[in-house]
């Protein structure tokens with residue numbers, strides 16, 4: 016998962032240079048550019064892009080497109096856990112299965128990622144260990160009967176869970192999920208741009224997304240690069256417009272040099288955030304192939320968004336587009352509003368707004384919710400062997 020020379024992100028090179036859509040369901044339409052050969056077809060929904068009318072009129076934009084990842088059947092979006100983390104869970108679990116691995120996948124998450132992996136793994140019946148801070152345990156549910164998923168509450172925050180996951184993943188029989196370094200995760204998220212480009216007929220001029228780790232931003236850049244080489248989707252990379260929630264905004268701080276989001280400000284994060292899924296203490300920023308490279312290559316921008324801005328943007332979006340969204344994508348909507356005000360995007364340019372999660376109310380109405388039981392709690396410094404032994408017992412492997 017790391018280039019030996021400089022620690023950079025590895026990138027997949029696919030045999031086909033042009034994008035051929037496969038007649039497979041959901042995300043597997045893009046199998047040409049996913050590290051997957053024979054998907055089991057359990058799970059694997061894709062995002063859905065549509066031409067905005069309501070918000071576009073409000074902001075006076077002619078070519079605003081919304082990429083929706085969540086549950087909105089009328090628009091063709093069927094992710095029942097309601098976030099674009101499902102674009103990562105399906106290809107990751109599929110590629111793990113295809114590599115013949117029966118190891119237990121280890122994952123640290125503060126919410127949406129754990130939910131997506133729990134849902135997908137419950138369909139594919141692959142064993143997964145989720146390490147989730149105690150305060151986030153109530154966010155972990157599935158809409159299908161839970162499968163071989165072991166949920167462990169970590170006495171600490173998300174960073175503690177990440178460190179514990181790194182230690183456990185080194186034990187025999189366990190495999191790290193890899194985060195931003197995992198090609199399956201990035202190329203899964205990259206399908207947002209592939210799907211949008213097939214609907215729009217071209218790459219957008221601008222791409223808006225709220226980020227924590229920035230993995231989605233890197234993925235959008237990589238997918239756009241592949242589409243440029245294809246040749247049918249235009250000749251310019253979309254500009255990345257990434258947004259973070261102030262003051263818990265290390266990417267914003269690193270890119271703009273602003274004091275907001277610096278080490279001192281990060282003390283106390285993520286409490287008080289508009290959405291704590293947008294917080295990652297050490298994002299893959301300066302690593303080769305990471306967020307900084309993506310911003311440089313695309314002439315990108317990073318926005319710092321206050322809770323008040325996000326709240327206003329969320330109301331505006333929900334009223335004009337008539338769907339509920341998760342708090343995180345409201346941060347991207349707020350960034351779009353700022354960009355329109357500052358003239359950073361033109362009224363006639365093509366804009367892709369990535370609504371990374373939404374439709375929770377409809378998903379809750381239509382599907383049952385299984386709260387995942389917590390198997391046990393662990394201290395961040397607990398010996399890895401103690402944990403792995405208990406996890407094996409729980410999962411029966």
Ligand SMILES: *Cc1c(COP(=O)(O)O)cnc(C)c1O
Pocket residue numbers: 098099100127128225226227228229230231232292293341343344371372
């Ligand atoms: C994780 C998440 C994000 C941020 O994703 P990155 O990994 O930083 O690209 C944005 N929105 C939602 C709903 C998320 O769950």
